[in-house]
Amino acid sequence: MIKSDFKHWIGESLGTTHFQITALKGDASFRTYYRIQAADKTYIAMLAPPEKEKTDEFVAIARYWESQGLCVPQILAWQQQAGFVLLSDFGDVLLLDTLNEQTVDMSYSLAMQSLLPLQMARPTDYRLPSFGATHVRQELSLFDEWFLGTLLNVVPTENEQQLLENTYHQLIQVVTEQPQVVIHRDYHSRNIMVLPNHHLGIIDFQDAMIGPITYDLVSLLKDCYIAWPLTRVHHWAHDFYNMLHKQKRIKDVSAEQFIEWFDCVGLQRHLKVLGIFSRLKFRDNKASYLHDIPRIMDYVLAITEQYSFLTEFDSWLKQSVLPILMPTLTKYTLSSQSQVA
Structure with missing residues (x-):
């Protein structure tokens, strides 16, 4: 009504x-x-x-x-x-609906080009909040509370909780050491519209903040609703690094350092999203987001497997989380389907 x-x-x-x-x-x-x-x-x-x-x-x-x-x-x-x-009215065509093997290179190039002025567009009459250490830790608590606790019913031991805290501390360091720019915070293919003139329109930006220079890039390239091979993702991320470097927006930062920033910010984001999608199911009765959790967990493991400082966290995820994740998702997905029926 x-x-x-x-x-x-x-x-x-x-x-x-x-x-x-x-x-x-x-x-x-x-x-x-x-x-x-x-x-x-x-x-x-x-x-x-x-x-x-x-x-x-x-x-x-x-x-x-x-x-x-x-x-x-x-x-x-x-x-x-x-x-x-x-x-x-920006119409109905989401970028997600147009992405395929033939279009993705050009589409992501246009989306990355739009990011360049966005990162500099700090409003003069509204103070964007900081995506700093306190905020990052609050976001990671969503993983603890809603994904581990509510969805999986996992209660970490004292040693496991210390492992989580150590991992979070390292991720917070990576987030806060990067150049800080304007970030959309949800710059992905469902929040980018393809307009009739083939320009890209940006929506759903009310949660913008000042945060790490790789944040929106990882939201775009490691999208929670569509995935591409990591080697291809890193190639696009290199392209954006070159765009920034050409405009002298990053100094004394190697491409390798930039990719590590990108990967670790992605890990932080995806741990948060695992919590948010779990909360959407249990607090807001939006069970459809559970279908995207396996993709997001794949993103997480691709990075925990790659970096040596995440080895212990990777082992814990594989021993304590993965064995119960798919059975739990299957249970809740079937339950939601039966309720609809």
Whole structure:
């Protein structure tokens, strides 16, 4: 049921009561989206419950990024207290829907080119929070609480908890030692739209922060919804390193160091996502995200197997987590399917 005050506000914003409204597929947040057809134009209306979601950040970032030439939806109207936002319509074509062996090189090249100005686009009227050590540790606690504790019912021993803390400490060091830039924080193929002119539009950026220079790159290239061979991923990451180097955005950083930063930031992100996708199942009743967990675990193991300082953590994952992961996912997936049936 669409709220009557929301529909009334849309009509006032458009200056007409003659429009059609169609609900769109939601995402992992509490926001809901609608396509508005009025005469020969379409718009997107977003409803973000104020008690659950803030629109201030989204609007401030959108307006500033648009002023800097980034391709983001235009804010056409905003009712702050109610959480109503009217946006220009970027269509329905996600980058994810277009990715294949023939298109991926060009698509990722365009997406990486868009990252260059984004990393410099720090809003002047909104202070982006820092993706610092405290925040990184809070994100990693999602892995502890929701993935290990709630999904798998794993309670680490004292020695195992110390192993986790040591691993987290090393990852935090890697995150914080990198050059700090503007980061979207969820720059992947479901948050990048392919526009009719073949330009790429950026959405879902309200959680932007100041963080490590490799963060958005790893979100894009080690996407939670599609995977490519690691050698190919590293080739693309080298391309972005060369873009940065050409613009003199990184100094005294070798390509090898950059790739290690990239891999370790990816590990931190994917441990967090394992927690978030588990939370989506148990807190928000969105079980479909469990289907993506095996892909994310593959990302994790590809890195823990590669770096010697992660050897002990890798062994622990394979001994204490992997044997129970797939049976647990199968159980909950079958349970969710039976509930739908």
